[in-house]
Amino acid sequence: MSQLLQSLVDALSAGATLGLAALAIGLVFGVIRLANFATGEIITAGAYTLIFTWQLGWYISIPFAIIVAVLLSLLMELSVFSRMRAATPATLLIASFGLSFLLQRVYELAFTNNVQTAPVASELAQSISIGGVRIQMLSVATILLAALLLTGLQLFLTRTSLGLQLKAAAADFKTARLIGIPASRVIGLSFALSGILAAAVAFVTTVQTGAVGPTFGVPITILALVGAVIGGIDKISGALAGGFLVGFATSMLASWLPQDMSNFKDAYVFMLVIGVLLMRPQGLLIRGRGAVRT
Amino acid sequence: MRRRLMSITVAIGAASLILSGCVSSDSETATDETAAAETSEEAVVESAAESEAEATGEPLVLGIVQAGSGFMGPIDTPARNALLLEIEKVNAAGGVNGAPIAVEFIDTETKFERYASAAEEVIGKGANVLIVTCDYDVSAPAALVAEGKNILNIAPCIGDPIYGPAGGLNLGFSMGAGTPGESSIMAEFAIKKGWKTAVLLEDTSIKYTQNQCKIFNTRFTELGGTVTDTYQYVQGDSVKESVSKIAAGDEPDLIVNCGYNPGGGTVAKEIRDGGLDTPIISGFGMDGDFWVGAIPDLSDYYVVTYAAKNGDDSNPDVNAAAAEYEAAYGNAPDVGGFVTGATTLQVILEAYKQAGTWDGTTLAKTIETFKDVPTLAGPTSFSPDLHINVERPMAVLEVVDGKLKFIETVTAEKVVFP
Numbered sequence: 029m030s031q032l033l034q035s036l037v038d039a040l041s042a043g044a045t046l047g048l049a050a051l052a053i054g055l056v057f058g059v060i061r062l063a064n065f066a067t068g069e070i071i072t073a074g075a076y077t078l079i080f081t082w083q084l085g086w087y088i089s090i091p092f093a094i095i096v097a098v099l100l101s102l103l104m105e106l107s108v109f110s111r112m113r114a115a116t117p118a119t120l121l122i123a124s125f126g127l128s129f130l131l132q133r134v135y136e137l138a139f140t141n142n143v144q145t146a147p148v149a150s151e152l153a154q155s156i157s158i159g160g161v162r163i164q165m166l167s168v169a170t171i172l173l174a175a176l177l178l179t180g181l182q183l184f185l186t187r188t189s190l191g192l193q194l195k196a197a198a199a200d201f202k203t204a205r206l207i208g209i210p211a212s213r214v215i216g217l218s219f220a221l222s223g224i225l226a227a228a229v230a231f232v233t234t235v236q237t238g239a240v241g242p243t244f245g246v247p248i249t250i251l252a253l254v255g256a257v258i259g260g261i262d263k264i265s266g267a268l269a270g271g272f273l274v275g276f277a278t279s280m281l282a283s284w285l286p287q288d289m290s291n292f293k294d295a296y297v298f299m300l301v302i303g304v305l306l307m308r309p310q311g312l313l314i315r316g317r318g319a320v321r322t
Numbered sequence: 323m324r325r326r327l328m329s330i331t332v333a334i335g336a337a338s339l340i341l342s343g344c345v346s347s348d349s350e351t352a353t354d355e356t357a358a359a360e361t362s363e364e365a366v367v368e369s370a371a372e373s374e375a376e377a378t379g380e381p382l383v384l385g386i387v388q389a390g391s392g393f394m395g396p397i398d399t400p401a402r403n404a405l406l407l408e409i410e411k412v413n414a415a416g417g418v419n420g421a422p423i424a425v426e427f428i429d430t431e432t433k434f435e436r437y438a439s440a441a442e443e444v445i446g447k448g449a450n451v452l453i454v455t456c457d458y459d460v461s462a463p464a465a466l467v468a469e470g471k472n473i474l475n476i477a478p479c480i481g482d483p484i485y486g487p488a489g490g491l492n493l494g495f496s497m498g499a500g501t502p503g504e505s506s507i508m509a510e511f512a513i514k515k516g517w518k519t520a521v522l523l524e525d526t527s528i529k530y531t532q533n534q535c536k537i538f539n540t541r542f543t544e545l546g547g548t549v550t551d552t553y554q555y556v557q558g559d560s561v562k563e564s565v566s567k568i569a570a571g572d573e574p575d576l577i578v579n580c581g582y583n584p585g586g587g588t589v590a591k592e593i594r595d596g597g598l599d600t601p602i603i604s605g606f607g608m609d610g611d612f613w614v615g616a617i618p619d620l621s622d623y624y625v626v627t628y629a630a631k632n633g634d635d636s637n638p639d640v641n642a643a644a645a646e647y648e649a650a651y652g653n654a655p656d657v658g659g660f661v662t663g664a665t666t667l668q669v670i671l672e673a674y675k676q677a678g679t680w681d682g683t684t685l686a687k688t689i690e691t692f693k694d695v696p697t698l699a700g701p702t703s704f705s706p707d708l709h710i711n712v713e714r715p716m717a718v719l720e721v722v723d724g725k726l727k728f729i730e731t732v733t734a735e736k737v738v739f740p
Binding site: 030031034035038042133136140141142143144145146147150153154155157162164166236237238239241243247279282283287288290291294 | 391392393395396526551552553554555556558560562563564566567569570583584587588591592595596597610612613614615616617618656
């Protein structure tokens with residue numbers, strides 16, 4: 029029983045982290061059909077900022093990391109993606125790969141290819157034992173952070189004019205533009221929110237690892253992208269749910285697969301992904317065949 | 323929909339490519355004081371001077387096909403930088419055959435597809451010896467090009483014996499200390515400390531770490547220890563769930579982290595964050611201080627590696643070389659494997675001195691006869707079957723106050739092969 033509880037906490041935490049990362053991707057995809065692979069480099073930028081500024085105090089480091097992530101996200105939009113409005117989603121994706129590799133080299137030049145380390149929020153990384161269940165404070169904090177961000181995002185999307193514009197644009201960008209929703213503002217907003225979510229992911233993962241290298245954000249972005257696709261990247265909630273599902277499933281498999289099979293957990297997860305794509309190529313949470321957009 | 327699926331396919335395809343980037347590791351050296359005393363600069367300069375005296379053969383052109391960036395960058399760079407320093411010394415003493423040693427370097431950025439063409443390129447520019455990246459999987463394409471052209475090829479710090487005849491490389495040698503010796507020392511050190519039970523955390527992404535755990539298991543069991551569990555992971559994975567399982571069971575005396583950085587550092591952090599204060603031991607893959615800062619107050623962590631890089635090695639020549647390195651590059655070497663840089667050139671020059679030719683086959687046959695040749699990395703021996711050292715003494719380091727501190731130099735009582 030205690031092992032079940034423990035694995036549930038671990039899995040909820042892993043799911044929450046990937047859910048946030050998938051949401052960061054899904055928000056932008058919903059508006060301009062860009063599955064931004066360079067989200068990983070936004071996460072990396074936030075993580076480097078935390079590492080280099082943590083000694084100044086969390087109240088400086090965390091806001092600074094958010095600012096850096098948002099600015100980098102907006103910079104990507106202004107310098108690259110805004111010039112590719114007529115491009116197909118596949119072309120945009122390739123462009124984001126290019127941007128991702130470019131930024132990895134920039135990080136390498138700036139910070140070397142060795143990891144940079146700092147004990148970021150090391151208190152959160154400690155574990156406590158409750159009734160025989162070992163709970164890492166970070167797991168609890170991750171779940172709470174995700175809940176807080178999702179509640180805030182939900183309120184923003186449903187209670188504010190800007191949020192409603194974004195939601196409308198994410199649902200049908202062409203129609204939203206026809207009814208007068210300013211495209212550039214909504215696009216910029218989606219990138220900014222994506223940056224904030226990326227900063228949150230950067231915080232969680234940096235506390236967990238304490239070490240950041242040039243490709244730090246890549247693995248989580250790959251899994252988040254996969255999660256967003258199986259959940260239904262067309263829909264914000266779909267991306268979130270898909271990301272959560274992949275993180276949750278990966279962690280549960282790591283906990284419960286026999287030891288000699290645990291190394292194949294990713295294979296099982298990707299089998300699940302293939303199965304979902306075969307049965308529901310539009311994503312788990314998208315009804316019908318999904319909207320076809322240009 | 324098709325466009326979206328195309329995007330998905332491309333994304334997953336690219337992700338697979340990125341995820342498939344496995345890495346290497348190495349291992350290495352330690353120092354035998356007696357041998358090392360003979361090693362030093364005088365020996366190198368003397369060797370160079372003798373070669374110069376002959377002054378009849380072709381000059382040495384070293385083709386270096388290594389990573390300056392990418393995941394092998396941190397492993398290749400210290401040994402390469404040290405090699406370049408050693409070349410400067412030899413050149414200052416007159417070079418080889420009356421000419422300075424020339425270097426043709428291509429930074430492969432750890433891109434697998436670049437190695438073969440880079441090897442062709444440097445050999446085309448006259449390289450008569452090829453230096454490759456410290457991982458067999460990565461450097462094999464370059465090594466095979468050299469083999470095809472009858473050129474001696476050397477990896478300064480590969481740790482797995484596969485770099486050599488076992489991997490189809492008759493002209494390929496590693497100056498590293500192989501996993502058989504390294505992991506046997508790890509097991510013997512554990513027993514000496516009184517640790518009787520161990521849990522293994524094995525990174526399966528490369529052969530080096532797989533064999534590291536396998537050899538440790540064999541030797542540890544031979545000595546009366548018991549490996550209670552083995553958990554596998556892949557570089558970059560979180561091992562939180564495995565740590566939870568370890569914490570839920572009987573705490574072992576020791577955890578063996580068969581990993582390399584940066585993933586190995588994350589594993590170490592997750593072990594401590596998970597509330598486990600168990601002693602941990604690793605090999606050369608976890609050498610270096612750069613990852614330790616992520617884990618406040620880390621202690622009871624031991625690393626068996628080539629040498630201590632922070633100036634506290636038992637061999638004064640190693641300490642002097644580390645100081646020279648820092649003076650030249652502005653920072654201490656990242657890992658103790660830097661000593662293999664000097665060793666690489668020392669072995670090449672000694673082989674040339676004996677063979678009198680740059681012909682790859684002749685040089686290889688000569689190197690295969692080496693028995694305890696003194697080099698900075700320690701006494702260096704090879705055989706026709708084994709193109710890597712497995713019996714060198716190695717340094718045991720412990721993390722103290724955020725730095726790796728030298729404890730002792732140890733030679734394996736018995737070397738076990740995987």
